[in-house]
Amino acid sequence: MTPTPAVPSTSGTENSARRAPDEAPAAAIVVEGLHRSFGSVNAVDGLSFQLARGSLLALLGPNGAGKTTTVEICEGFTRADAGQVRVLGLDPWRQGSALRPRIGVMLQAGGAHASARTGEMLHLMASCSANPLDPAWLLDILGLASSERTPVRRLSGGQVQRLSLAMALVGRPEMLFLDEPTAGMDPQARHLVWDLLRAARSDGVSILLTTHLLDEAELLADRIVIIDNGRSVADGTPAELTGGSSSQLRFTASPGLDLDLLRRALPLGFVVVEQTPGRYLLEGEIVPSTMATVTSFCARVGVLPTGLQVGARSLDEVYLELTGKELRG
Structure with a gap:
């Protein structure tokens, strides 16, 4: 075409x-x-x-x-x-x-x-x-x-x-x-x-x-x-x-990291979860110092983070959050 x-x-x-x-x-x-x-x-x-x-x-x-x-x-x-x-x-x-x-x-x-x-x-x-x-x-x-x-x-x-x-x-x-x-x-x-x-x-x-x-x-x-x-x-x-502005940071690393250690290094209000083994999500106001904190944390625990991505929530995430994940007829 x-x-x-x-x-x-x-x-x-x-x-x-x-x-x-x-x-x-x-x-x-x-x-x-x-x-x-x-x-x-x-x-x-x-x-x-x-x-x-x-x-x-x-x-x-x-x-x-x-x-x-x-x-x-x-x-x-x-x-x-x-x-x-x-x-x-x-x-x-x-x-x-x-x-x-x-x-x-x-x-x-x-x-x-x-x-x-x-x-x-x-x-x-x-x-x-x-x-x-x-x-x-x-x-x-x-x-x-x-x-x-x-x-x-x-x-x-x-x-x-x-x-x-x-x-x-x-x-x-x-x-x-x-x-x-x-x-x-x-x-x-x-x-x-x-x-x-x-x-x-x-x-x-x-x-x-x-x-x-x-x-x-x-x-x-x-x-x-x-x-x-x-x-x-x-x-x-x-x-x-x-959400418009950057509110999420995703990265991949070894599964089972000590996320309490990462949470203590971040400002109050951040949500940190391991969505699936080895895939991590941070939610909060993502600024350059946030990236530095994450890479410093990974260096401290001896892992190399890959696939770091910064962005807002996707429309898919918002949609599923509002309407649920169950199949409809």
């Missing part, structure tokens, strides 16, 4: 150009006190969050946490039991006919008819839009030009995902809903999709995506909302959720 060329404007409204200089942009999505139950199951239980216009929000959570239900309510496919939802200032359930031309939806299942040809499917979507992107350009940029006449049922999983993204983008939406946008894609395709999403965001498109790829969320999102059991358990920028 070739590098991403210049991307035509993906937004059909150019709101930023029309907005008065002193006018604050309204939120693209406002969710307040959202509830939705299916029988005795509370799929969404008092959820609230906002997505600023022209930004990308990643909605994360285990299977069954309420992500899909929340997104379907925002798209206007499912009705809320209680609470308020506004997308581009509109109620997606009551004002769906006004909202639908302004949004693009990428379904994880693809959404394309299995017997249709790839090019036919994208041209059909383009014909429903007032000012679509060039379907041929989208097919080319997403590596699907050679599959233009291939029936959808014969595409690989990654190709179906790329076609689904093209179908969501072709109408120049103001708002994109993306469900697992890079699932099944190889690394080259993932990076291409990331570039397209960055270009769309730069053009003022607001994006709500769900993903189980936490590195993808950390790389792309301006803001992350983690939900569990239908409720928000974390809401912030990637830096806010992971």
